[in-house]
Amino acid sequence: MSPVKRTVAVLFGGRSLEHDVSVVSGLQILHAIDPGAYSPMPVYIDHDGRWWIGDELWHEACFKGGGPDRSGLTEVNLSTGFGRSDLMSVDERPRLVAHRRHVDVFVPVLHGTFGEDGCIQGLLELSGCAYVGCGVTASALGMNKRLTKVLAAQAGVPVLPGVSCARSVLDRDRGWLERLSQEVDDAFGWPVIVKPCNLGSSAGVSVATSSEELASGVMKVFEYDLEALIEPFIRHRVEVNVAVAGLEDPVASVTEMPVTLQESPLTFGEKYKRQGRKSVGSTAGMAGALRVLDPQDLPADMRADAQRYAISVFSTLGCEGISRIDFLIDADKNDLYFNEINTLPGSMAFYLWSAAPHYWTITELLSRLILRAERMQAIRHGLRRRPTADLSLLG
Amino acid sequence: MPTFSSWLLIAAAAAAHGYLVWHRLLAYLRYLQQEGYEHIRFLRWTHARSLSDPAFWLSITGAWLYPRWPTAVTMGVVVAMVLLARAQPDPRRSGKITLKMTWRARRVQAIAFLIATAIWVGLATVLVGVAAGPMLLASVIVYAVIPFVLVAANTCLRPYERHIQRQYEAEAVRRVADLQPFVIGITGSYGKSSSKAILAHILQFHGPTLAAAGSINTLMGVTRHIREALVPGHVFMVVEMGAFQTGSIARLCQLTPPSAALITAVGDMHLERFGSLDAIVRAKGELAAALPPDGLLVVNADSPGALRIAQNTRGRRILLYGETSTEDLDTRLEQVEFSTTGTAFVLRTRNDVYRCTTPLLGRPIVLNLAGAFTLACAVGVDPAVAVAAITTLRPVSNRLEVVKESGVTWIRDAYNSNQAGFRAALEVVAALPVARRFIATPGVIELGAEQFAVNRTLAREAAAVCDTALVVADTNREAFLTGYRDAGCEDRLVSVPSRAAAFRWLRETVREGDAVILENDLPDLYEPAGVFWKTVSRG
Numbered sequence: 001m002s003p004v005k006r007t008v009a010v011l012f013g014g015r016s017l018e019h020d021v022s023v024v025s026g027l028q029i030l031h032a033i034d035p036g037a038y039s040p041m042p043v044y045i046d047h048d049g050r051w052w053i054g055d056e057l058w059h060e061a062c063f064k065g066g067g068p069d070r071s072g073l074t075e076v077n078l079s080t081g082f083g084r085s086d087l088m089s090v091d092e093r094p095r096l097v098a099h100r101r102h103v104d105v106f107v108p109v110l111h112g113t114f115g116e117d118g119c120i121q122g123l124l125e126l127s128g129c130a131y132v133g134c135g136v137t138a139s140a141l142g143m144n145k146r147l148t149k150v151l152a153a154q155a156g157v158p159v160l161p162g163v164s165c166a167r168s169v170l171d172r173d174r175g176w177l178e179r180l181s182q183e184v185d186d187a188f189g190w191p192v193i194v195k196p197c198n199l200g201s202s203a204g205v206s207v208a209t210s211s212e213e214l215a216s217g218v219m220k221v222f223e224y225d226l227e228a229l230i231e232p233f234i235r236h237r238v239e240v241n242v243a244v245a246g247l248e249d250p251v252a253s254v255t256e257m258p259v260t261l262q263e264s265p266l267t268f269g270e271k272y273k274r275q276g277r278k279s280v281g282s283t284a285g286m287a288g289a290l291r292v293l294d295p296q297d298l299p300a301d302m303r304a305d306a307q308r309y310a311i312s313v314f315s316t317l318g319c320e321g322i323s324r325i326d327f328l329i330d331a332d333k334n335d336l337y338f339n340e341i342n343t344l345p346g347s348m349a350f351y352l353w354s355a356a357p358h359y360w361t362i363t364e365l366l367s368r369l370i371l372r373a374e375r376m377q378a379i380r381h382g383l384r385r386r387p388t389a390d391l392s393l394l395g
Numbered sequence: 396m397p398t399f400s401s402w403l404l405i406a407a408a409a410a411a412h413g414y415l416v417w418h419r420l421l422a423y424l425r426y427l428q429q430e431g432y433e434h435i436r437f438l439r440w441t442h443a444r445s446l447s448d449p450a451f452w453l454s455i456t457g458a459w460l461y462p463r464w465p466t467a468v469t470m471g472v473v474v475a476m477v478l479l480a481r482a483q484p485d486p487r488r489s490g491k492i493t494l495k496m497t498w499r500a501r502r503v504q505a506i507a508f509l510i511a512t513a514i515w516v517g518l519a520t521v522l523v524g525v526a527a528g529p530m531l532l533a534s535v536i537v538y539a540v541i542p543f544v545l546v547a548a549n550t551c552l553r554p555y556e557r558h559i560q561r562q563y564e565a566e567a568v569r570r571v572a573d574l575q576p577f578v579i580g581i582t583g584s585y586g587k588s589s590s591k592a593i594l595a596h597i598l599q600f601h602g603p604t605l606a607a608a609g610s611i612n613t614l615m616g617v618t619r620h621i622r623e624a625l626v627p628g629h630v631f632m633v634v635e636m637g638a639f640q641t642g643s644i645a646r647l648c649q650l651t652p653p654s655a656a657l658i659t660a661v662g663d664m665h666l667e668r669f670g671s672l673d674a675i676v677r678a679k680g681e682l683a684a685a686l687p688p689d690g691l692l693v694v695n696a697d698s699p700g701a702l703r704i705a706q707n708t709r710g711r712r713i714l715l716y717g718e719t720s721t722e723d724l725d726t727r728l729e730q731v732e733f734s735t736t737g738t739a740f741v742l743r744t745r746n747d748v749y750r751c752t753t754p755l756l757g758r759p760i761v762l763n764l765a766g767a768f769t770l771a772c773a774v775g776v777d778p779a780v781a782v783a784a785i786t787t788l789r790p791v792s793n794r795l796e797v798v799k800e801s802g803v804t805w806i807r808d809a810y811n812s813n814q815a816g817f818r819a820a821l822e823v824v825a826a827l828p829v830a831r832r833f834i835a836t837p838g839v840i841e842l843g844a845e846q847f848a849v850n851r852t853l854a855r856e857a858a859a860v861c862d863t864a865l866v867v868a869d870t871n872r873e874a875f876l877t878g879y880r881d882a883g884c885e886d887r888l889v890s891v892p893s894r895a896a897a898f899r900w901l902r903e904t905v906r907e908g909d910a911v912i913l914e915n916d917l918p919d920l921y922e923p924a925g926v927f928w929k930t931v932s933r934g
Contacts (some may be wrong), residue, residue: 022871070488174777186879215783223787 005039006104009087011120013045015212016112017224018201023063025347026109032362033107034352038370039121041103043076043087044068046108051076053087053101074099083128083381097352105370108344111165112200116344117143130377132369133321134343141317145197145229148317149338157255157309160231160328161188164197165218167226180218180230181211188232194218195227200342207233219312236331239339240298242310243349246320247368251354252307254294293355303328305336313341320376321369324349404607408530409515411476412537413449416511418480419541420504422926425486425494427503427545431582432556434546441542448541448787448927450479454534461528461757472531480929499556507548511537514544518764526735527911560615571651575633576605579770582682583674583701584645584660586763587612587635588660590591592791593760594767595633601776602630612637614646615902621651630776638678648685655691656682657770659763661700676703683708693770695762696720716769716856718762726769733762735797735804740766749778753785756820757795764788795820802907804829806915814839817853820912825859830908832861835897836915838871847874852880858887861912863904865889865897 010033011330012026013019024041033040042057046067054073062068065327076087076099085106090097096216108120120141124131134142141147149159163183169176194217195202205223208214214230221228243253295302310325324345332389342349350362360368387393423441430436445451457472486494494500515533522529537544571578581591588610595606607620609689625632636647661672661679669675681690683704689712694705696717705713716726729741737754738761753764764785771781791795793809804827808820817839824832834857838850854875857864864887866875872890879888891897901911 069484070493071485170780171602174779177777177779178784212783212786215779216786219600219780219783220787 005037007041007102008033008038008107009041009043009103011043011045011106011108011110011115013047014051014110014112014115014120015045016110016114016116017046017199017203018111018115019047020063021201021310021346022109022111022115024060024233026060027060028347029107029109029362029366032366033370034363034367036103037367041101043106044073045250049114049362051078051087077103078127078129079122079234080127082126082158085129086125086278104130105373107349107366107370108133111344111346112181113198116200116342117198128377128381130373132373134317134319134323138317139343140320142319142323143200145195145263145340146227148313148341151316152309152313152338157312158336160234160337163187163230165230166229167222167228170222170326175212177215177218181214184214184230191233191235192230193233193343194228194230196221200224200344232237234328234330234332238298238329238331240295240302240306240327240329240336241324241349241352242306242327243324243345243352244310244314244319245322245353245365245369246314247274247372250311250314250319251358252287252310253349255298255303255306256352257289257292257295257298291351293352298329302336309338313338317341317343318351319343320372322348322350322365323350324352404466405530407473408469411473412515412530412534413508413512414542415476415480416515416537417504417508418483419448419450419538420507420511420545421486421494422483423542423545424500424504424507425492427549428494428497428500431504432499432503432549434549438542438546445539447539448538450476450927451535451538452536453479454531458528458535459529461531465528468528469530472630476882479927483926484928499552499559502552502555503545503548506551507545510547510551511541511544514540519923535540560618563622564614564618568619568650570621570625571632574627574629576629577655577774578653579631579633579635579655579657579774580644580648580682580685581633581657581659581723582636582638582649582651582679582696583657584662584679585815586659586695586759586766587637589791589794590657590767591635591759593631593755593764593788594657594770595631596788597767597771597776597781598633598774600780600784601774603628604631604633605629605651605757606637608631610635612638613639614643614650617647617650636682638675638681641674641678642681644678644681645685648682650696651770652687653682653685653690654687655693655770655774656686657693657766658682658695658698658701658704659766660695660698661704662698672700676700676707677919680704680707683711683825686711691773693766694771696724697762712773714769714773716762716765718758718765726765728762728765731758733823735799735827735829744772744778746768747778750780751782751785753788755788755790755795756797756823758822759815759819760795795823802909803905804910804911808912814849814853817914818856820861820914821856823911824912827910828830829904829910831863832910832912833863833865833901833905834861834912834914835865835867835891835901836912838868838875839915840870846871846875850874851881852876854888855882858882858884861887863887863889865891865900867891867894867897 009027010030012022014022027067030040030042041053044052044057046052052073053076056062056068056072075090077090079086079088085103087101108115108131110116112122114120116139118136121134121136123137125136141151142365146162146164149162153159165180191207192214193205194204194214204221206217206220208217216246218228239258241256241258245251306327313325314323322345324342326339328339350365353365355361425710426440427437430440438473453472453475457468460468479842487496515537518533518536519529522532526532581587591606595604605625611617611620612780617634632651634651637645638644658679661676668850669678686692692705692708692711693714693716695701697720705715714725715722715723718728725745728745729743731738731740733756733777737752738756739752740761742749742765768781772778793807796807798805798807806820806824840846843850850871851874855878858879866872866888875888879885891900905911
């Protein structure tokens with residue numbers, strides 16, 4: 001008799017700017033899970049944060065227009081009982097038997113706010129579920145660009161200088177704009193790149209060449225985030241990304257160079273639309289023409305540095321699952337800088353594992369990550385959480 | 396004497412009919428709710444839709460065939476009705492704007508169901524012995540009048556709803572009194588919504604600001620918004636106040652007593668409703684009169700009517716803004732320049748000069764911006780923050796919104812419906828460095844006797860700016876033709892029957908470097924989602 005297949009729920013959508021990207025990524029992951037070993041299941045989180053299950057969610061077509069037709073779906077909640085890991089129907093219509101689906105492992109494929117920042121991880125943690133990827137701390141740290149830079153620098157990874165500006169300056173005295181401009185002047189000068197400190201996507205990012213543009217850029221950030229991060233803008237820059245997989249030991253992938261416009265920063269639309277619409281489940285579409293894998297024109301030592309630094313950042317933050325660590329190269333100086341970490345990269349950056357030394361298919365990689373998630377969960381379950389006799393005050 | 400089995404059949408028919416009516420009521424209720432339970436607008440939408448309801452035709456067919464095979468037909472109709480009910484999409488879950496099952500919606504549906512049942516039972520009873528298939532004939536009538544049944548139910552509930560509304564109002568008044576937000580009232584014949592959006596955008600960088608999206612400006616709308624959205628953290632609350640009759644702003648001011656007011660313009664729009672310009676000035680002046688003794692009044696001095704309100708007001712702090720006014724202004728708008736990326740302009744205050752840029756377009760909008768800037772700075776916003784904030788404004792969809800598509804500049808101004816807006820759009824496109832200029836418009840409407848003359852003048856002005864104009868539909872075609880004849884360039888006017896035809900023509904004609912204005916064309920409010928049938932999965 002064949003064993004009962006374990007249910008793997010892929011969480012996608014979510015209350016974030018990157019909802020649509022998450023749907024595309026989520027469906028790719030969903031279709032890539034080994035159906036021979038697991039029983040994959042889509043769980044869609046809509047813009048209001050409500051969770052839905054149903055067979056219709058397997059098809060990308062149903063997300064076009066106003067989102068999937070809810071009438072064919074069942075709304076569910078994660079049960080709050082620790083270790084239950086059940087999705088319970090919250091249908092308003094009375095039912096004789098409550099609709100309940102047990103989930104063995106969750107795969108969050110949620111980008112940005114509430115999905116990549118530790119929030120959903122916190123929920124899964126509270127419910128005692130096994131889940132793929134970073135835990136609460138690593139997710140939250142990885143989302144905060146200022147804190148990641150501090151930690152990366154501490155670990156000996158080169159980072160660009162930065163000036164941060166919290167939204168609370170608006171509540172304080174006047175003249176902060178001039179002071180901020182002065183601070184930038186003193187620290188590194190112009191042009192600068194202004195970005196939200198806690199956003200995964202490129203929304204709210206702008207380049208400023210003057211104090212007026214800086215003011216405008218900071219305001220734009222404050223519509224999205226409570227903190228703006230200002231860094232020198234590197235005119236001739238090359239981006240290099242490395243993925244790291246947290247298996248028994250963290251393993252770095254090959255480097256990739258996404259092809260972007262050199263003069264302007266990657267905007268949100270550019271980042272996701274230029275890649276073109278990918279066909280669901282195809283692994284070929286992702287490694288499209290807009291990136292170069294393992295770029296040979298990049299000096300070997302720089303590639304090796306990027307991989308070494310990537311593992312270093314991954315370990316320092318205590319990441320799990322797959323993270324993509326992005327670097328910048330100042331082409332004029334030939335300097336490599338850590339830029340940011342994506343603890344839940346688009347499509348889980350699986351295309352980076354299609355070149356030596358790791359020829360892992362996405363399916364293979366997911367199976368490993370699921371096993372790892374189950375193991376981590378078993379370890380967490382084993383930790384002592386109940387008060388011992390000496391800590392028990394209530395008898 | 397009917398037998399047991401015929402009673403059973405009658406019961407089945409009644410149950411199936413009731414089941415389907417219940418579903419249909421829900422389907423229509425969605426649109427009644429979307430229209431704010433307003434009968435006229437709802438009935439304008441439903442129009443003759445109930446006559447295309449398959450249930451209506453099913454009943455007619457059934458009634459026609461009934462004399463031949465009464466039992467078989469009744470059974471067939473029962474099954475078909477159940478199937479039709481199952482085939483109807485659930486408006487509570489499907490579509491972009493779902494039906495929210497509020498208590499009011501439940502009440503309306505329940506009462507409507509009772510009325511529909513009464514009609515059906517009554518008709519069927521009367522028709523027994525008079526015609527064959529009385530139940531099916533009764534069904535025919537019921538399906539045809541379902542929208543009216545909902546309207547009747549809504550009317551029955553009016554007194555009760557009014558009672559509840561008063562309770563809600565009292566609750567909202569208490570909430571505002573408890574939380575004490577700094578209320579800023581905005582009124583004017585036009586420019587209210589845009590001024591509100593701009594002011595709220597600037598103020599949010601100074602303190603948490605509540606402002607309703609869109610143009611909520613009635614007592615009911617504002618009440619609801621307060622109950623749903625006003626929270627203890629809010630520092631500012633910007634309220635748009637519509638004057639529908641004398642006294643309506645005064646009532647709104649009781650709900651949200653303003654500490655500051657902005658009057659964007661007082662013109663002769665809605666003249667027929669008020670009778671005279673004096674009456675309009677009085678109605679809008681209620682906002683200024685509601686201000687406390689130290690209250691702040693900001694007025695557009697370019698508008699003579701608005702200026703009169705300022706002149707009639709005593710004992711308040713009054714600030715004037717404008718562009719062309721000869722008054723001694725507190726903020727003067729100068730050096731307005733349009734480009735495809737937005738507008739550059741200068742705001743000259745009593746002490747300073749601010750160079751500003753904004754992605755928004757159009758002279759009226761920039762003037763609204765000057766008003767919002769004046770008010771924001773007067774309530775304590777750092778002018779440097781305000782100047783920075785207006786660089787990040789986003790155009791409201793279809794209000795002089797620029798969209799670039801493969802080298803063609805599309806200026807979407809579909810939500811504009813007055814002649815000032817029409818002229819503003821022409822002014823913008825005239826200033827853009829583009830190869831050729833096009834405009835597609837059905838003209839402006841609801842101007843009564845002046846409609847022809849106004850459209851004729853607008854057509855002449857369009858001819859001076861645009862290379863080609865497309866006049867859509869018949870309404871103002873003659874006026875445009877005359878206007879173009881006046882300008883001596885009839886050959887540059889293209890007449891198209893519909894919006895779709897206009898787009899086809901434009902897609903074939905425009906090239907890289909051209910600009911197109913899409914002026915005053917209300918897109919369909921409603922999605923093409925099925926009312927009676929589930930639509931097949933899109934994609």
